[in-house]
Structure formats: structure tokens, C-alpha cells
Amino acid sequence: MIYxxxxxxxxxxxxxxxxILAIGAxxxxxxxxxxxxxxxxxxxKGLLKMLNAPKGSKVIFLTASGTAGMESVxxxxxxxxxxxxxxxxxxFGGRFVDICKTHKIPHTDFKVQHTNLSDIATLAxxxxxxxxxxxxxxxxxxxxxxxNALGSYAKKNDLFFIVDAISMFVTDPIxxxxxxxxxxxxxxxxxxxxxxxLTMVVLAPRALEKVQDINSLYFNFKDYLHNGExxxxxxxxxxxxxxxxxxxxxxxxxxxxxxxxxxxxxxxxAYFRENITPLPLKPYTAYMPNAMTTxxxxxxxxxxxxxxxxxxxxxxxxxxxxxxxxxxxxxVSHMGAMSKAYTDLLIDALYDYYGMQRA
Ligand SMILES: *Cc1c(COP(=O)(O)O)cnc(C)c1O
Numbered sequence: 389m390i391y392x393x394x395x396x397x398x399x400x401x402x403x404x405x406x407x408i409l410a411i412g413a414x415x416x417x418x419x420x421x422x423x424x425x426x427x428x429x430x431x432x433k434g435l436l437k438m439l440n441a442p443k444g445s446k447v448i449f450l451t452a453s454g455t456a457g458m459e460s461v462x463x464x465x466x467x468x469x470x471x472x473x474x475x476x477x478x479x480f481g482g483r484f485v486d487i488c489k490t491h492k493i494p495h496t497d498f499k500v501q502h503t504n505l506s507d508i509a510t511l512a513x514x515x516x517x518x519x520x521x522x523x524x525x526x527x528x529x530x531x532x533x534x535x536n537a538l539g540s541y542a543k544k545n546d547l548f549f550i551v552d553a554i555s556m557f558v559t560d561p562i563x564x565x566x567x568x569x570x571x572x573x574x575x576x577x578x579x580x581x582x583x584x585x586l587t588m589v590v591l592a593p594r595a596l597e598k599v600q601d602i603n604s605l606y607f608n609f610k611d612y613l614h615n616g617e618x619x620x621x622x623x624x625x626x627x628x629x630x631x632x633x634x635x636x637x638x639x640x641x642x643x644x645x646x647x648x649x650x651x652x653x654x655x656x657x658a659y660f661r662e663n664i665t666p667l668p669l670k671p672y673t674a675y676m677p678n679a680m681t682t683x684x685x686x687x688x689x690x691x692x693x694x695x696x697x698x699x700x701x702x703x704x705x706x707x708x709x710x711x712x713x714x715x716x717x718x719x720v721s722h723m724g725a726m727s728k729a730y731t732d733l734l735i736d737a738l739y740d741y742y743g744m745q746r747a
Contacts, residue, residue, distance in 0.1 A: 391705065395733040398707045399527055399555060399680050400577045401584055402724030407639060408582060411632045419627050425619025427634050431588075432616075434637035438646040439553075439572055440563045441590060448589040448612040451626045454554045454575035457587035459487045460607040461550055461571055465598045466493045466519060473498055473517040473547070475505065475538075479528035480552065484521050495521075504675040506534040508541045519548035525556035527578075528709070530682030530719055531673045532560060539567030548598065554578050558646055559653035559679040559723055570595045576629050579653075579679060580636055581724035586629040653678035656731055657722045663735045667742055672717050681720045690715040694741070702737035 396403040417424065432447040439445075450456055462484070466472060472495040474484045481500075488495040496513055505511065520542045525532050535551065542549035550571045553562050557572075558579040564572060570592045577584035589609070591599070599609045611622045640649050657678045661671065668687035676682070685691055695708040695718050707719040720734065739746045 393703060394699075395704045395730065395737075396724070397720045397722075397734055398705050399719055399721040399723065400575075402578065402581050402721055403726060403730070404581050404583070405636075405639065405725040408632050408636055408725075411635055412583065412628060414628075416628045417631075419625065420620065422619075424627070424630075427630055428616070428619040428621075428625075430634050431630060431637065434634075434641070435574070435588060435590060438558065438637070438640070439590060440565050441572075442565055442592045444593045444596070445564070446591050446596060446613060446616060448591065448609055448616065449621055449625055449630065450587045450589065450607075450612075451585060451621075451624065452587050453584060454552070454573065454577075454587050455483065456607070457554075457573040457575060457589050458484060458552055459490075460604075460609070461573060461589055462487045462491055462493060462521075463602050463604060463607055464600065464609040465548070465550070465571060465595060466491075467600065468492055468494065470494060470518045470548075471496070471516070472519045472521055473512060475500060475520075475522040475533065477501060477523075477529065477531055477533075478526040480523040480526055484523070484552070488521075502673075504532060504534045504537075506537045508534075508537050509544075512541070517545065517547055519550060521550045521552075523552040523554070524562060525553075525560065525677045525679055527555040527680065527719075529672060529713075529717070530676055530680045532556065532675050532677035532679075535562060535567045535569075539569060543568040548594065555723070556677050556679050558640060558649045560677045561650055564590070564592060570598075576626075576633065579723045580633065582629055582632045582636060586626040586633065650678065653722055653726070656726045656728065657681060659728050660720065660722065660731050660735065663746070664738060666744065666747065667738055669738075679721065679723050681722070682717050683720065684717050691718040694718060697741060698734075698737055702741070704734050704737045706734070 477500045552573045554575040555578045572590040574588045576582035576586040669683040672682035692714045698704040
């Protein structure tokens with residue numbers, strides 16, 4: 389297996405637990421029956437609880453990567469009569485802009501930098517919008533937006549609020565009721581620490597009302613909602629990943645619930661950041677999520693070289709950036725089956741790499 393004996397700090401796929409890996413090693417069962425419907429219902433119930441979703445919310449399970457969740461939400465819930473305010477602070481925000489363009493949804497590309505939008509009310513373009521779209525954690529740079537502020541702004545302006553929570557669910561707080569969120573997109577391979585291939589779209593009642601007839605067979609939400617009533621999907625789901633999801637949600641509950649999962653991620657992130665302060669690396673943004681740390685070398689070294697050397701010389705995987713950022717920053721994920729001892733593998737590798745003694 390490639391990279392099997394590597395320490396994993398990439399922001400998706402992330403380090404998976406032994407319990408979840410063991411399920412992946414088993415025979416995939418047949419699924420058009422009550423036993424599997426029960427699995428689907430358990431997954432739906434668990435996710436809705438962890439998101440504090442409003443009563444009557446539903447979950448759609450797509451066998452696809454996260455981008456399909458983003459695109460299908462725009463396709464099913466927005467029309468050419470909408471005007472979407474798309475927060476664009478990096479690659480994933482840019483992807484929502486591209487999706488709106490592709491589906492001819494009127495939108496404003498709201499480019500942001502160096503702000504978590506706590507003051508969105510003053511920063512937002514002074515126009516009227518019908519919806520607000522954000523990637524709660526802009527994973528391309530490791531930047532977390534203020535969902536409380538965005539939710540208040542959405543409520544005050546009666547905006548339909550779509551949140552891509554893919555890279556912050558179970559590591560950073562999100563609350564659909566408190567933050568007036570109408571739709572949430574989640575994917576298997578980030579904080580949920582499952583293999584890639586399963587994406588969940590969570591629809592609050594306000595979103596359910598907005599679901600329309602669309603020109604797509606595979607991404608037709610009405611079809612998923614209809615099948616979902618009996619715990620099924622229109623087409624073959626990622627059966628094994630759903631079994632892993634069911635187990636993972638139970639694992640989170642067993643370990644103290646989603647609050648505890650967030651606390652743990654916060655502790656691990658703080659541990660990493662504190663322990664590397666003597667090194668010539670500085671945080672890229674002031675608004676870091678618990679999920680990830682983005683670092684800039686301060687000694688003139690190229691970020692991409694550090695990523696390569698960690699991989700080749702220490703068997704440690706961190707994540708490079710592309711384009712003009714490839715020399716400037718690299719990313720370290722704290723998502724998944726993390727512990728301080730596991731994080732030490734990276735910290736110790738970095739100290740050795742710089743020829744420095746860890747205090
Ligand atoms: C990973 C990620 C996605 C999904 O990307 P896919 O490669 O399509 O799975 C979407 N949004 C954010 C914020 C992400 O971090």
C-alpha cells in the first residue's frame with residue numbers, strides 16, 4: 389500500500405481510527421432491505437443531532453466527493469431569480485463562484501482576505517441578496533469564518549444561508565438553529581475521518597421548501613428525499629462508508645459527543661502551535677480553525693521543499709499549496725484520529741529537520 393507507514397497530517401483524507409479501518413476490511417453487504425435502512429436512519433439522526441438541526445430537517449446521502457454536494461445544493465435550491473452573495477477567500481470559495489457561473493445563478497463574488505467576517509454587516513457589498521454561501525473553513529488557506537456573525541447577517545437580511553462545513557464539522561462548532569443555517573454540506577474524508585466518496589447535504593425545513601424540479605437525474609434532491617423516507621437512496625450508496633459513518637457517529641457519542649470532539653481538536657491544535665513556536669514558521673492567518681494550521685516559513689525556505697523533505701526523509705505527510713502559494717505556505721491537519729503522541733511525530737520531525745533541540 390502506498391504511504392501505509394506514513395504519519396498523516398493532510399487535510400483530507402485524514403488519519404482514520406482502527407475501528408473504522410476494520411469495517412472497511414469487511415464484505416460489503418446488500419443494502420435494499422430494512423437492515424440497511426436502519427443504518428441510513430441512524431446516520432441521519434446522528435448528523436442532525438450533532439448539527440443541532442431544526443426539527444423536520446432531512447439528510448441526503450450522495451455517493452460523490454464534496455464538490456458534488458456544493459454543486460447539487462446550488463442546482464436544487466437556487467434559481468436565476470436568486471442573487472447569491474458568495475464569500476470567496478480562496479480555492480473553495482472560488483469553486484462556489486464557478487458553480488454559480490456554470491448554473492447561471494446570479495451572484496456576487498465577494499472576495500475577502502484577512503478577516504473572519506465578524507463585521508460582515510459593514511464589509512458586505514451594499515446590494516440586496518437572496519442567499520449567502522460560505523465555506524465555513526476555507527481549507528485552501530486554513531481560515532475560519534465567524535458563523536455567528538454570518539448567521540445574524542443572514543437572518544437580519546432574510547438570506548437563505550448555505551454552509552459548506554466539510555472541513556470543520558466535528559472539529560469546530562456549528563449550530564444550524566443558533567446560526568440560522570438552512571443547508572449544510574458535509575463530506576466523509578475530512579473531520580469525519582472516513583474514506584472519500586460519501587457526501588451529505590443537510591436540509592432544514594426552509595431548504596426543503598426550496599427544492600425544485602431540475603435538469604439532472606443523479607442530483608435530483610426530490611428523488612433522494614422520496615427514497616430517504618424509507619431509509620434508501622435512488623442509486624447504490626457508498627454502502628461501506630455509510631457503515632463506517634454509523635460507527636464513527638457512535639464513536640463520537642461514546643467519547644463524549646461532538647462537543648468533546650471539538651475540545652479534543654482544539655487541544656491538539658493548541659499543542660502543535662505551542663510546541664513549534666521556536667521554529668522558523670509562523671501561522672498564516674489569525675483566524676485558524678481547530679481543524680488545521682497553515683504555516684509560513686520565516687527563514688526564506690520554500691514551503692514546498694519542506695513538504696517534500698518531510699515526506700522523503702521523515703515519512704510525514706503534510707499538505708502543499710499550489711499556484712503562487714506553493715513556496716509561501718503549507719498546511720497541517722489536526723482532523724481525524726489524532727493524539728498528542730501522534731502529533732509529536734510531526735513536531736519531532738520538524739525539530740530534527742531544522743537541526744534544533746525541542747525544549
Ligand atoms: C475538501 C473540501 C471540499 C470537497 O472537495 P472534494 O475534493 O470534492 O471532496 C469542499 N469544500 C471544502 C471547504 C473542502 O475542504
